[in-house]
Amino acid sequence: AAKADGRARLRVYDESLEDDAELQLQLEEDLRDALDTGGLRMMYQPQIDTRTGEMCGVEALIRWQHPTLGAIPPDQFIGVAERTGLIRPLGDWILREVDADARKSGSNFPRSVSVSINLSPIQFGQSNFVSHLTQIIKQLDLNYTVELELTEGVVMTDAEHNLDKLRQLKALGFKLAIDDFGTGYSSLSYLRHFPIDTLKIDRSFINDIGTPDGDGIVRAILGLCHALDLTVVAEGVETKEQALFLADHGCQILQGFLLGRPMPVGDLMAASEQNYLPLITDSGSSTQAS
Ligand code: C2E
Ligand code: MG
Ligand code: MG
Ligand code: MG
Numbered sequence: 001a002a003k004a005d006g007r008a009r010l011r012v013y014d015e016s017l018e019d020d021a022e023l024q025l026q027l028e029e030d031l032r033d034a035l036d037t038g039g040l041r042m043m044y045q046p047q048i049d050t051r052t053g054e055m056c057g058v059e060a061l062i063r064w065q066h067p068t069l070g071a072i073p074p075d076q077f078i079g080v081a082e083r084t085g086l087i088r089p090l091g092d093w094i095l096r097e098v099d100a101d102a103r104k105s106g107s108n109f110p111r112s113v114s115v116s117i118n119l120s121p122i123q124f125g126q127s128n129f130v131s132h133l134t135q136i137i138k139q140l141d142l143n144y145t146v147e148l149e150l151t152e153g154v155v156m157t158d159a160e161h162n163l164d165k166l167r168q169l170k171a172l173g174f175k176l177a178i179d180d181f182g183t184g185y186s187s188l189s190y191l192r193h194f195p196i197d198t199l200k201i202d203r204s205f206i207n208d209i210g211t212p213d214g215d216g217i218v219r220a221i222l223g224l225c226h227a228l229d230l231t232v233v234a235e236g237v238e239t240k241e242q243a244l245f246l247a248d249h250g251c252q253i254l255q256g257f258l259l260g261r262p263m264p265v266g267d268l269m270a271a272s273e274q275n276y277l278p279l280i281t282d283s284g285s286s287t288q289a290s
Pocket of ligand 4: 179180
């Protein structure tokens with residue numbers, strides 16, 4: 001019953017979570033506890049290469065099972081961490097946990113897939129972020145490719161200073177992706193001159209595939225990526241029609257519920273042994289992966 005009450009309470013506060021000072025304090029305290037004693041874990045969502053149908057990467061996504069409130073979405077507690085200084089310990093925990101999971105899955109994620117890790121803008125913005133990260137990764141294996149995901153706003157504001165940081169991250173061996181591309185503000189010249197490897201097309205655009213404007217916008221973004229020689233990932237692919245359109249127009253990588261939901265590391269190995277081509281080509285059945 002406590003759990004049910006907790007869920008109900010969270011739902012009530014859903015809209016104005018950030019405005020509820022008491023709940024914010026509670027969540028801060030509980031998040032601190034969770035970092036010490038458990039309740040957080042990473043899930044991994046497959047990214048599929050449209051040319052081979054093989055899993056080529058995974059995105060690490062954090063989950064928090066709160067003792068009384070139930071599952072709290074990352075969109076809500078990342079903000080708590082950002083406002084309270086917990087974002088650094090949380091960010092460190094995420095890196096260590098991903099690395100521990102990599103070892104669990106055989107010292108390397110399956111078939112050498114790359115792992116994408118989201119960075120909070122606040123985390124990235126901290127002045128000694130790069131030197132701190134350098135210290136952390138010294139303690140880790142990281143014998144697989146790690147791509148760090150940043151949003152447009154982070155990359156494009158304070159461009160000179162951030163360009164420097166991005167170069168340092170590249171020098172540490174990370175790949176860099178722009179997450180939720182198209183929802184923020186991007187300058188084409190920045191895109192060209194910044195050391196970005198990958199653009200992730202925001203799922204709102206993928207959702208509009210099938211409408212004339214939607215098709216046009218996605219084609220334009222894919223054209224831009226090809227012109228700038230960027231890898232492109234489509235986020236939020238839910239239907240075979242979307243997958244077919246994207247593959248037809250040269251989108252290299254698909255991510256979304258059609259291909260697989262975020263899953264525990266223990267399920268990754270089996271998922272990576274599957275070939276996904278039937279899901280994303282005309283010849284296959286239209287059954288969705290679970
Ligand atoms: P994001 O980085 O853009 O992650 C993609 C989100 O879309 C994930 O939500 C994922 O579960 C969801 N998604 C994937 N495929 C589909 C689909 O086909 N349909 C729909 N409707 N949704 C799909 P999630 O895990 O709730 O994460 C939300 C956001 O929270 C993330 O957006 C990211 O900004 C942030 N986040 C999640 N994990 C972390 C983390 O470890 N660190 C940081 N700093 N932020 C994180
Ligand atoms: Mg992301
Ligand atoms: Mg995204
Ligand atoms: Mg996001």
